[in-house]
Amino acid sequence: MNAILNFFKPDFLKQKRGVHPPEHKAESTQLPIAKLAMPQKLVLPLRQHIGNMPKILVSVGEHVLKGQLLATPECTVSAAIHAPTSGTILSIADEIIPHPSGLPDKCITLIPDGKDQWTNLTSLDWRNAPKEALIASLCTSGIVGLGGATFPTHIKLRSSGKLNIQTLVINAAECEPYITCDDMLMREHAEEIVQGIEIAQYLLGAEKSVIGIEDNKSIAQQAMQAALTGKPISIVTVPTLYPSGDARQLIHLVSGIEIPHDKRATEMGVQVFNVATVRALYRHFTFGEPAINRVVTVTGNVAQPQNFEVLFGTPLTALTQAAGGAKPDTTHYIMGGPMMGFDLPTPEVPITKATNCIIAASPHLFAPPPPAMPCIRCARCAEACPIQLQPQELYWFAKSDAFEKARDYKLFDCIECGVCTYVCPSNIPLVQYFRYAKSEVIAADKAKEAADLARERNEFRLARIEREKQERAQKHAERALGTKAEAAKAASAKKDAANEAPTTEAPINSATDEAAKAAKQAAIAAAIERAKAAKAAADATGLAPKNTAPANPAVQQEIAEIDARRKNVGLANTNEAPMTADAEKQAKIAAAIARAKAAKAEAEAAKQAQNLELKE
């Protein structure tokens, strides 16, 4: 029915999905990309990408060279961290990272020594080297998607002919207002980008490459067009409408293919890369450079908005200083654009691989939102949503914690672009509700998985205890049967010996009892003998546990302490008499507990006395 409606609707009536906010891009494109002076220190978070934390290879105090590998990728979905300049490792500790939570994470702090000395770099002739070697080199290159998603690039490039990639789409849209880093990169380094595109196309085995660029970047488009002469790469201009830069939206705009929600783009024959990422590819293969810097737009309430080439780990304060300083009425900084960015907890955060733009915010730039009114179900959000969701329904569900319904209404297809909030007449922070709902659903799913696992473990444990009980009962039964047979034999032997003496029940019973006891003790003695023999044999053949040899005096001391404690508690020398009467054992343990508690209380008292002394 929708299709019929859409067919009859003339173009001008078809609702364009998305919005066109004021661009504010001209402010930061007046000056060329500037190089930043070397900052005082570089703070490199280990987690600058999607995937596992890399494994740290360096230690505090070590001197490293520019481009040296500081942390190597852990498993496949991970990326490396390199030293952006030469210097000394000051610390490996938790620092505040640029993350919406404002929580700290592990970072390597590097103090530059000013020499900016490169380590040994190896370039690769990508046209002639085997693809596996190229991918292997990328694994430790630290290159991740520089469009903001920070997905490790080597994973996206290792199609190795399994997936049939027809089209490589290069994302040069940069649809969010204020951000101009890709624009300036294209204006100044079009050649490098084009070479990067060729590398990516070669690695993917793609048939053709298309660059998707918005129509508000005419200078950049001209530069790219000039660099493309004679190459089989085409440019498609898309209308300037936010969010045309979203990967799936751009693919749809450029090639008409709509990627199904449960498939990856590669399964439909398309792969997308940001312009900055392909340029990093070029620099890596041509010069051997790992990922150590990127272009960042500094704009908003600063004296001189412009783009900078920034080393990863540069503190934000260095950037704002270089941009002429933030004006006095700056209230806070935003990382990213005004539609999808987030507040930075403090200006003391480092620049990471995900930082494409820093906006200094002030009340006149971003006025405080008016108080939210109730939702009037006008459905403007639904008309504007690029994913064709129903944000007002998702809002009702998220508000009332009806997360399963929100999931049914395709909450996880939301790309959090912010268009719905942009058009809402009631100023409801819709995207905030969706973010909240999504994290609650993800946490609940994780908790359910953990609960299912706990249930399995509990059931297995109960089953195991049952099984052990049954085995023990069986053993008892067998032993009883066995001793009964022996006792019967002994009794019959006695009988024979006694020569039909008048036997009563009691003597036979006592006889069997004694016989049983004797048999039991004999079995125990036999078991002990067996164990001793086995140990002796092991010692003789050298199969004794090898880790008792004193390797480390500290470990030796610990073992001695533990042995001493065990002795105290009465569990020493359990080789002998493991079957002491239960009551005795309980008493011993109780005594041990008392002793240990007393010892602990003494220690506590001593500590407290010490504290008091210190206080005085």
Added chain:
Amino acid sequence: MLTALYIMLGLALVLGLGLGYAALKFKVEGDPLIARIDAILPQTQCGQCGYPGCKPYATAIANGEADINQCPPGGDAGVHALADLLGVEYKPLNAEHGAPKPKSVAFIDEKTCIGCTLCIQACPVDAILGAAKHMHTIISSECTGCELCVAPCPVDCITMEPIAETPDNWKWKYPVIPIRAVPLHEVK
């Protein structure tokens, strides 16, 4: 008057027969109730409800012996889910059975541990690795925070550590709507 009566009786008969037939013919074999209740419970196996584990508690609820508000680790959300499932009124958590605590994981102080295996025997999900006379350690990813290991330890070497918030497990907070316009950086 009489015709109306006959018509109503006839309708009642026909509809009743229809419903009965449908109840038999279209019967859906669902999960037994105990399994469905157990699926809602958080599987901490802590025993705070008064039963030795989540399955026994689920059985008790199904038999009507236990109330639905006795599980602190499940929290209010759990009570609501149980109330929805069983079609009963929601009631707040029964304070006699404990208060909800932030999720914690047990931690063994290895300097103090004597390797007595009492905690291993106590753990309902076998989340403690160790053997007699050998060091014991908690497998943090399997620990449900039930605290059953803390009491049996003769040297009090087990502590409960609340799970720290890291950028990994951080969640967005429920949006706070100011009643009047507030400058952005002041909104917490």
Added chain:
Amino acid sequence: MNRSPYISDAPSVSMIMLKVLLALVPGIFAYAWIYGGGILVTIALATLTALAAEAALLKIRQRPIKPHLMDLSAVVTAWLLALALPPLAPWWLIVVGTLFAIVIAKQLYGGLGYNPFNPAMVGYAVLLISFPLIMTKWSAPLILAQTKLSFLDQLYFIFNQVLPNDIKVDAITSATPLDYLKTHLKLNQTLSEISQAPIFGVYGAKGGEVVTGAYLLGGLYLIQQRIIGWHLPTAFLGALSAIALVFYVANPEHFASPLFHLTSGASLLCAFFIITDPVSGPTTPRGKLYFAAGVGVLTYLIRVYGGYPDGVAFAVLIMNMCVPLIDAHTQPRVFGHEK
């Protein structure tokens, strides 16, 4: 802490409501021209009652009063109700209707955004069922009335129910065309005979066509301003015309023509202002079409076979009940999904 997006470019709720009021202005002028200035008094009275009632309820519910009063949604309800009532309705009728609409049909459900039924239509329906005689005593268009009342006379009448100089009430009132049609069809007159009555203009009521035309202008303005979409008005008018056409073609002497139905009663007011109430209506494009078509068909059926002359109010209320169902079953396709 994150509050993206930091920018916004949406008309506020007050702006939307203000534009709706602006779009009603041509209709009000036409109405005052045809039926006299009493309508302005009615509208003023309804507005004051609505604002007062809303302020009182907000105070009781401990909500901020100023922002909710400034969003003008109560004013829109008041104007729509006033335009639906007979021109010389007594003041207490207006007050009762508005109170019911604002207090019970809107605030008691939770205020703006929470009412499942169109408040103006609830008020109208309550009045219609409680005071049927007064509600059907429409004042005649000034051109037809045997005696013309001045504005002050009308004002006086609204508040005191007394006419000057022994003018009889019958002299200034007449049945509406729909009402006339219904009663005379029951008397087995044919349409050709009925349409000779002076109340009938070219298509619909004499003078009613002008008011209808003014509403249409206002409605087109709203569509151009993107306050309402094209789905609801087109579907309603289309469905109403279609079913009227079917019946008319079947028996032209017993069923009025589609044009008559479009230009009489509250058809165009409904099409552009009543069913487009966003809170009580559906949110999906297909849903809007089904909803509006349903209102159109039900309006016609109630007009022809129901007990009341105009079926718009009840049709809207019945379809309001169906909105959650319609919404749930007309969810549009999400990008990247099959359907």
